[in-house]
Amino acid sequence: MKFHPHNSQDVHYWDSTILKRLSERTGYVDEPLTYERVAVQVLGSYRDHDEYRDELYTIGQEPMYKWQMLFTGMPKEIAPQTRTEVQKILQIHRETPLSANRMMAFFHGANLFPLKNTPYDEQYREAFKQWLAMLEERYPKLQAPNLHRFFMDLVKWSAHYFPKWIAEGLFDDQVPRILWHGEARETEVYWLYFLYLYGCDIVVLHPSGDDIFKPYTLSLPQHHLDEHVPYFDFPLEKPQRIRTVAQKASEELQETIYGGHSLHYPWKYREYEPQNRILQTTYDELFLLVQEYTHMRQGFEADAQHVYIPTLFAKIVGISRNKEEYATRLQRLMEDEWTYTVNAFPIVQKQRANMQFHYRDASTNGRLDVEKMIQLSVWPYKKLAIPLQKGLAHAIVRLIEEAPVERLLNETQQQYEHYVFGQALAIPMQAIQLFQRFDYAYRSPTIVAFYEEAGGVLTREDAILLKLLNMLGFDILLFNPTGQRDLEAYIEPTYYDTHWLEEMTFTETLASIKAYRKQVDGSKIRTIFKRFLN
Incomplete structure (x- = not known):
């Protein structure tokens, strides 16, 4: 079965469209399955930032939405046999470049498509083919050192999510509703775009107004709110309104005097x-x-x-x-x-301490959490100003996730992450x-x-x-x-x-x-x- 989704024409009302079943949406046809897909980036915030946080909290907690909140952390483990099969195919491709159809056949034959022998396999293969074409535009002939990570993550995350979504009945007159908030690594952007190609509903929120798809020459329809604000974490708990009227006025004055187009006055970016x-x-x-x-x-x-x-x-x-x-x-x-x-x-020197439990305590849903990191008892940078601590913590997260320092052959992903995390806590005093x-x-x-x-x-x-x-x-x-x-x-x-x-x-x-x-x-x-x- 193949889907024929078309994007919603009015992104301003995405929140009401996404609650409708597919058969209730504009342009629905049963055979072949044609429906209105919600695909939107909501960039910015209301002028009343507290009101916007309240609304995010509300839609995040509302059971009707049935969100797949992937930004809270995606699985990192992959079955050894699966890893081996992906590596074999990519090694063949490095030695003798494969066409998109042959590469798809290799992946399908190695049972790396999670929907094989289901009615949804044809749609998965079609999305994979389009995904390869998209990837080849950025990386000609699909030859680049970092491509193995994109393929590995796609296979890993597909194997984790798609069978679960089918078991939960998320393809019965509906599709998974994907919610993403904030920044995304390149491999995560490609994963989100694959889900878009497959036909899922995709909503990306970014209060700072950043288009996470633009650096990779991809695009998703945009809905712009009143203004761009400094990034904040998605409110998983009820926000507390604590800013006074005077404080808001002070912030507005700062923006007027020291806006984005002003000179680089000292310490302007200290909080960045x-x-x-x-x-x-x-x-x-x-x-x-x-x-x-x-x-x-x-x-x-x-x-x-x-x-x-x-x-x-x-x-x-x-x-x-x-x-x-x-x-x-x-x-x-x-x-x-x-x-x-x-x-x-x-x-x-090499850090010998076991970081397993410290890493766990600094994580939320398997992903390092900056706020938790700086609260660790082993965090050695507590004397730094809080913005510097957070900037350093964010860099450590990127260092681990981007993995520019190569993993050893006998090292598991978890061992690698714990090792890099431990070494990042040993910056010399100078x-x-x-x-x-x-x-x-x-x-x-x-x-x-x-x-x-x-x-x-x-x-x-x-x-x-x-x-x-x-x-x-x-x-x-x-x-x-x-x-x-x-x-x-x-x-x-x-x-x-x-x-x-x-x-x-x-x-x-x-x-x-x-x-x-x-x-x-x-x-x-x-x-x-x-x-x-x-």
């Missing part, structure tokens, strides 16, 4: 969640940009909730033939008050102090890591630390004169730039570079002095 954007640069540009205010860099912007910070994450391999220039640039970096220099590895001084629109702190042959080995724990600091807005510059592997052993090279210089050396140390710089400076002084005497 920092998110980084990695800049791709030439080798020479690194040393120009590293001392430039972040708001002057290409890509700096802010919305109602986030401040997007363009950052540097680069590995410099070898040493320039112009050693004077190389030494001068490195010396200037290290002397800068915003730089934290390391040349002994590991930078941090870096924390720089983070406290960091005003997101101004100078970005810099980590200069200089790899020496006898200085130890960069570890997976170090890779996690550097990536986390980069996500917070730090610039990361790793100097490796030897050309040996370090970061690439743990992080995909797509997450950082690599600049190759002319010479490889195994004898240079940070001390020898400093000494060379002093020798050059001394030579110049003697030359000037000799000219003066002559």
